[in-house]
Amino acid sequence: MIKNSAAEMAQSLASGTITSVALTQAHLDRIAEVDGKVHAFLHVDTQGALKQAADVDAARARGEKLGPLAGVPLALKDVLVQKDVPTTCGSKILEGWRPPYDSTVVSKLKGAGVVILGKTNMDEFAMGSSTENSAYGPTHNPWDLTRIPGGSGGGSSAALAAFEAPLAIGTDTGGSIRQPAAVTGTVGVKPTYGGVSRYGLVAFSSSLDQAGPCARTVLDTALLHEVIAGHDPKDSTSINAPVPQVVAAAKSGDVKGMKIGVVKELNGDGYQAGVRQRFEESLELLAQAGAEIVEVSAPNFEYALAAYYLIAPSECSSNLARFDAMRYGLRVGDTDGASAESVMNMTREVGFGREVKRRILLGTYALSSGYYDAYYGSAQKVRTLITQDFNNAFAKCDVMVSPTCPTTAFKIGEKANDPLAMYLNDIATIPVNMAGIGGMSLPCGVASEDGLPVGFQIMSPVMQDQRMYSVGAALEAALLSKWGAPLLSQAPSLGGAA
Amino acid sequence: MSSLSRDDVANLARLARIEMTDQELENLTTEFGVILNAVARVQEVATTDVAATSHPLALTNIFRTDVVIPSLTPEEALSGAPASEDQRFRVPQILGEEA
Amino acid sequence: MSALTYEDVISKYEPVLGLEVHVELNTNSKMFCGCSTIFGAEPNTQTCPVCLALPGALPVVNEKAIESTILIGLALNCSIAPFSRFARKNYFYPDMPKNFQISQYDEPICVNGYVDVEIDTDEGPKSFRIEIERVHMEEDTGKSLHVGGSTGRIHGADYSLLDYNRAGIPLVEIVTKIVPGTGKYAPEVAKAYVAELRDILRALGVSDVKMEQGSLRCDANVSLRLIGSDVLGTRSETKNVNSLRSVERAVRGEMIRHAERLNKGEKVVQETRHFQEDTGLTRSGRSKEQAEDYRYFPEPDLVPVAPDAQWIEKLRASLPERPSLRRKRLQEQWSVPDKEMAAMINADVLNLVEETVLLGSDPTKARSWWLGEISRLANEKDVTISELAISAKDVAEIVSLVAQGELTDKLARGVVEGVIAGEGTPAQVIASRGIKVVNDDGALMAAIEKVCSEQSETAEKVRNGHVPAAGALIGAVMKETKGQADAARVRELLLGHLGQAAN
Numbered sequence A: 001m002i003k004n005s006a007a008e009m010a011q012s013l014a015s016g017t018i019t020s021v022a023l024t025q026a027h028l029d030r031i032a033e034v035d036g037k038v039h040a041f042l043h044v045d046t047q048g049a050l051k052q053a054a055d056v057d058a059a060r061a062r063g064e065k066l067g068p069l070a071g072v073p074l075a076l077k078d079v080l081v082q083k084d085v086p087t088t089c090g091s092k093i094l095e096g097w098r099p100p101y102d103s104t105v106v107s108k109l110k111g112a113g114v115v116i117l118g119k120t121n122m123d124e125f126a127m128g129s130s131t132e133n134s135a136y137g138p139t140h141n142p143w144d145l146t147r148i149p150g151g152s153g154g155g156s157s158a159a160l161a162a163f164e165a166p167l168a169i170g171t172d173t174g175g176s177i178r179q180p181a182a183v184t185g186t187v188g189v190k191p192t193y194g195g196v197s198r199y200g201l202v203a204f205s206s207s208l209d210q211a212g213p214c215a216r217t218v219l220d221t222a223l224l225h226e227v228i229a230g231h232d233p234k235d236s237t238s239i240n241a242p243v244p245q246v247v248a249a250a251k252s253g254d255v256k257g258m259k260i261g262v263v264k265e266l267n268g269d270g271y272q273a274g275v276r277q278r279f280e281e282s283l284e285l286l287a288q289a290g291a292e293i294v295e296v297s298a299p300n301f302e303y304a305l306a307a308y309y310l311i312a313p314s315e316c317s318s319n320l321a322r323f324d325a326m327r328y329g330l331r332v333g334d335t336d337g338a339s340a341e342s343v344m345n346m347t348r349e350v351g352f353g354r355e356v357k358r359r360i361l362l363g364t365y366a367l368s369s370g371y372y373d374a375y376y377g378s379a380q381k382v383r384t385l386i387t388q389d390f391n392n393a394f395a396k397c398d399v400m401v402s403p404t405c406p407t408t409a410f411k412i413g414e415k416a417n418d419p420l421a422m423y424l425n426d427i428a429t430i431p432v433n434m435a436g437i438g439g440m441s442l443p444c445g446v447a448s449e450d451g452l453p454v455g456f457q458i459m460s461p462v463m464q465d466q467r468m469y470s471v472g473a474a475l476e477a478a479l480l481s482k483w484g485a486p487l488l489s490q491a492p493s494l495g496g497a498a
Numbered sequence B: 001m002s003s004l005s006r007d008d009v010a011n012l013a014r015l016a017r018i019e020m021t022d023q024e025l026e027n028l029t030t031e032f033g034v035i036l037n038a039v040a041r042v043q044e045v046a047t048t049d050v051a052a053t054s055h056p057l058a059l060t061n062i063f064r065t066d067v068v069i070p071s072l073t074p075e076e077a078l079s080g081a082p083a084s085e086d087q088r089f090r091v092p093q094i095l096g097e098e099a
Numbered sequence C: 001m002s003a004l005t006y007e008d009v010i011s012k013y014e015p016v017l018g019l020e021v022h023v024e025l026n027t028n029s030k031m032f033c034g035c036s037t038i039f040g041a042e043p044n045t046q047t048c049p050v051c052l053a054l055p056g057a058l059p060v061v062n063e064k065a066i067e068s069t070i071l072i073g074l075a076l077n078c079s080i081a082p083f084s085r086f087a088r089k090n091y092f093y094p095d096m097p098k099n100f101q102i103s104q105y106d107e108p109i110c111v112n113g114y115v116d117v118e119i120d121t122d123e124g125p126k127s128f129r130i131e132i133e134r135v136h137m138e139e140d141t142g143k144s145l146h147v148g149g150s151t152g153r154i155h156g157a158d159y160s161l162l163d164y165n166r167a168g169i170p171l172v173e174i175v176t177k178i179v180p181g182t183g184k185y186a187p188e189v190a191k192a193y194v195a196e197l198r199d200i201l202r203a204l205g206v207s208d209v210k211m212e213q214g215s216l217r218c219d220a221n222v223s224l225r226l227i228g229s230d231v232l233g234t235r236s237e238t239k240n241v242n243s244l245r246s247v248e249r250a251v252r253g254e255m256i257r258h259a260e261r262l263n264k265g266e267k268v269v270q271e272t273r274h275f276q277e278d279t280g281l282t283r284s285g286r287s288k289e290q291a292e293d294y295r296y297f298p299e300p301d302l303v304p305v306a307p308d309a310q311w312i313e314k315l316r317a318s319l320p321e322r323p324s325l326r327r328k329r330l331q332e333q334w335s336v337p338d339k340e341m342a343a344m345i346n347a348d349v350l351n352l353v354e355e356t357v358l359l360g361s362d363p364t365k366a367r368s369w370w371l372g373e374i375s376r377l378a379n380e381k382d383v384t385i386s387e388l389a390i391s392a393k394d395v396a397e398i399v400s401l402v403a404q405g406e407l408t409d410k411l412a413r414g415v416v417e418g419v420i421a422g423e424g425t426p427a428q429v430i431a432s433r434g435i436k437v438v439n440d441d442g443a444l445m446a447a448i449e450k451v452c453s454e455q456s457e458t459a460e461k462v463r464n465g466h467v468p469a470a471g472a473l474i475g476a477v478m479k480e481t482k483g484q485a486d487a488a489r490v491r492e493l494l495l496g497h498l499g500q501a502a503n
């Protein structure tokens, strides 16, 4: 059962062949079995999940009209607040904090009867591409436990790949949904910026952060997308427009006549051969499905990484200022005669990890007087140029595509001491965040040289998220008929009973 | 321009309220040399004729009506406080300007 | 203490002012969240994830606050920016939950305005134009209570207790351009400017403008330069100037302090100073070792404010009468001499008098109560008139009772005293104190007959046509009736009794 898709689980629940309590318990059991190896979860809310499941079962028994995912379990990235459930963002500085409120995403999940199993591991405050920056230890890739599951949302993707949950929520600031999806052989979508409320998403970089759905199939991702998307008056940057019809797009998977633009600059040098091979094959499959493949150019994408590592640290240096030991979270050094200032200094030193401190200082520098124009100001201009590149390209195609990442999953520890090498993981995913458009990663096979999953990235214009679902569903269907079984059936079993 | 001295880094740490060890300051000074060189590339294309984008959406005038909605209870507000007293957040002595 | 007199200062130096006024808007909810703004609530009862800066919370702009700010800009003759943005001002302080303040930096909502203020000079009334640099929006901080130590002040305290009820209250900052050319009148001009702003804001209805509660606060920048020089001197910024009188005192005090330093060949330090109400002097703020770098950048959680012309014009059409015009109008309507008008403005009773008149009182009567007895009592208690527990309604009621003969002037003064003492409305004070005019003619006649027989010689004079002598008799009757009689009626009855027609 736990290897089914969320849509299948929902059907079983609706037809009464299984209860949500049983389904939830099955996933809790799986977590108990395998999470010691994977470490996808930071907190498992056993009681809360079973209570929620029982409520859904009761509502169903009463004949209430329920949402399409009611009773299906989900793993929540620990960067979204859930009332009374510990929220750490992978940081020591928030250890033990229980928020007194729900994020809008969580309210919507609860409202739709989606059962929240617990909170998943992540790079501290979503800063990283490997989940190695979690203060609570790394998450392991279910495909190879010595490798990283991607990041920052490695916990959510690993939970999907390890069948600990059929659905998960991630957040994506520079690729934190798509890159983990790519390296774990799962699906992840960064919706259009403003498509999903950021209220209750602990901010890393406000102008780039976006929460999104993660699952093992394109349809499941779409179903979850429609649950969490929509206008929220509590988020001033939320788009007040109808949610794109992503479920319908995922169901039809029709790409006939669509123009698919291959980004010239996001391929070639620096991309692993096996990654390129799977990518090229996927393009052929899409062409066979009736899409027209065209080449598009985005000359300014090469500056995206540099701009990102100015904008995101700048915003984070300000966003993370609130973690000061005064109102919540860790407090260190509050001895007799200590000043508030020294307690702040010591708490932030002890409470933040190396990467977070590095970015806070980098951002502090980029915003400081005398350097603002050269760094932050210039980065904002690059942002304009990248958006122009997208606009020019989208004049020639309906969606743009690229490999999600240059490589497959690397070894835990391999890049830990080389921040620049680590940052390069996100080279293909970052432009999407800079322009605020939608992006999806779905599995397109394993690389021949290492047998590890490869991600295929689809980018769609602002509020045209349905387009990437159409293309994703078409590619997924073509690959499935080629493979005969989902890619994840090739992953090791982790010794679980399932 | 793309290099920082150890004192510069120490000053940034002070601004950011992080009590860094000497070793950390050393390491960061080295790393910043590399990182700043990489990110300084933005200056190559950031010419004066390019407008700045601070936000991906071109929205304006998003407001809420001036209506009071219930606050947290003081218990909820103080629930995460490392220390509290008399329904207030208790913090160490504040050195600084008298407000 | 001061070796220098004010005259010494102004004979040598020219003061240059700069005034920053912070106004708390009187919106129902805070600037960026729905928490109530009511003053004086129990600590931390008006807080939420947004104004406590809990992780994940986001701000949403209060539309009424934007409208109020635009109204202020329009009333101060500013142009309203077609596009303005919020920015984050980054610095750490425990009373500021986010450790940045959402403010406006290089794109304020209103710019380039002016206010004309009039003051009395040796040469008669003179007008000064104060140019406004900008009007922008920001948010207030929480309040800290310093515990331990002996003073209750921040220095020497063991720890502090924070209440975030005020955190996120909408604030508007009004900044003047530098104000040269006020010469020896600088303190008066500064005071008149703040008073004028306060009147404008009150007329707009956008703020409670209570300086004593901190809803209107003034920071006064003062520098001196040698007369004839066009080089600006170093300025000091005096914070926490919380009454009109203090504005004047602070400016004057700083002028003298600067001059003393300059005369001694010392430099004026550019610094923040704190005004002390008790001494009227300023005290140096704790100077920071290094200057803060606020690292302003556009607030990414908010979108720009871009008011269209239609919205602005709608707000412009709703502007109330300008206070200076209103003063002229009232002076004419009430036929008040210049001096009396100035006295009312100076005592800050114009609104109260107007309210009283609008409730039906005679303007002269209303004015004389507010400027006379009530001002006297305020002085006696060393508080401002607005702090006294007496309203225009109370005064109107008292004026009306006097006019109807229900109270004598003397009794009315007692009623005023009772109301101010917190004994209730005039009716309640009259009832509880048993104040009553003796208007029973029978009782009065008995007193008159008694007095006339006791002072028969005087009575005889009156009977013989020497009417002025009646004064003594009337006084005696009033005394006999313990002041509770209506003197006019006593006179009427007395003269009738003694065969003289009252007139």
Ligand SMILES: [Zn+2]
Residues within 6 Å of the ligand: C030, C033, C034, C035, C046, C047, C048, C049, C050, C051, C052, C168
């Ligand atoms: Zn609030």
